[in-house]
Amino acid sequence: MSAPGSLLITDVRPYGEGDPVDILIVDGVITEIGPDLTAPAAVERIAGRNSVLLPGFVDMHTHLREPGREDTETIASGSAAAALGGYTAVFAMANTDPVADNSTVTDNVYRTGREVGLVDVHPVGAVTVGLQGKQLAEMGMMAAGAAKVKMFSDDGKCVDDPLLMRRALEYAKGLDVLIAQHAEEPRLTVGALAHDGPTASRLGLAGWPRAAEESIVVRDALLARDAGTRVHICHASTEGTVELVKWAKAQGISITAEVTPHHLLLTDARLETYDPVNKVNPPLREERDNLALRRGLADGTIDCVATDHAPHAAQEKCCEFSVARPGMLGLETALSIVVETMVNTGLLDWRGVAKVMSERPAQIVGLTDQGRPIAVGEPANLTVVDAEASWTVTADDLASLSRNTPYADMTLPATIRATVLRGAVTAYEGSVRR
Ligand SMILES: NC(=O)N[C@@H](CC(=O)O)C(=O)O
């Protein structure tokens, strides 16, 4: 990674609007924006070549597998994947081994992220001890530690006990932190392998009904209402979730929701081959869910895109569908899938992409230095997007240590030309800068 000195990014269009300008960055802060800026010869330059300039992306939902499964992802490899995907901040979920349910783990994740330095790694703390759903974790200790944990989640598992969830929301309110719920009523998903629909029936796979998600979404909306606090819904996957979140927002309930790129694009039709790469929680659903999620993201009902980047070892993904681990990679392909499903369909312009990939996630979780406007005086956390380019995904070329991308061999629109974290170039033309 280059030192955070001075940087000149030439020939870029902020938010894809207007004529190309140059951006001068000094000591991590944008100091000048205008056509044909001059800078001393020693200043590092990035040629934007008429690219779109966006605020650096913020991922509220990433699984880095450190500590515990460093064979599938480390904080370093996941940070590289994030930088290449245009991210300047990621939230690393708590389902590590050991679980991030105490400040020793969360502070270690945070410090390792700083040492790697490619992206701001914010650890997510567990809501319950060991993700067991029995006893609240020491959220206060984690929030007060070096990592200043801002978000808590048992993701991978649902906090299904309603009384415990109520207490968690009350505790979170006092700490001014966010609870993010993996909305899954486990008594409705016993043995479930696929979306409960015609495809699962035909393939003989036990179904995961939409109601398993939606019943928790509405329950948690009501609990947040009563607690007078906010709640965030991870990986919304159904048309009904969009309707329920819209209803809850209309009631003045402080609820937010994210959608993954794969739930915007892919359906359970993918399961016909029984390829475990398509196994994910919540499952890929039907086209009407994709379309409702896209509309919800466009109209602000769904607040943001989060990757749910979930690396798994080859041996955990090549076996029989029923025993394969759920989850798919997402960091390096997210922007392309958002362009394919939201920009190329006319649902979002580049301002809208900045909102759902950067501004809203930063606001929801309370980051004050990310998701900022591209303006003089603002921190230089930026992503340079070549909107005209396309690329073919080669699993072996990904920076992630895992290979479980559902987009292998697909040609996708848009590439990340460069990512800039506080004025330092972290990724440039497909390579990370260390
Ligand atoms: N999404 C997944 O299918 N898997 C995630 C857990 C989760 O996000 O629920 C994982 O940690 O592998």
Ligand SMILES: [Zn+2]
């Ligand atoms: Zn989850």
Ligand SMILES: [Zn+2]
């Ligand atoms: Zn997850």
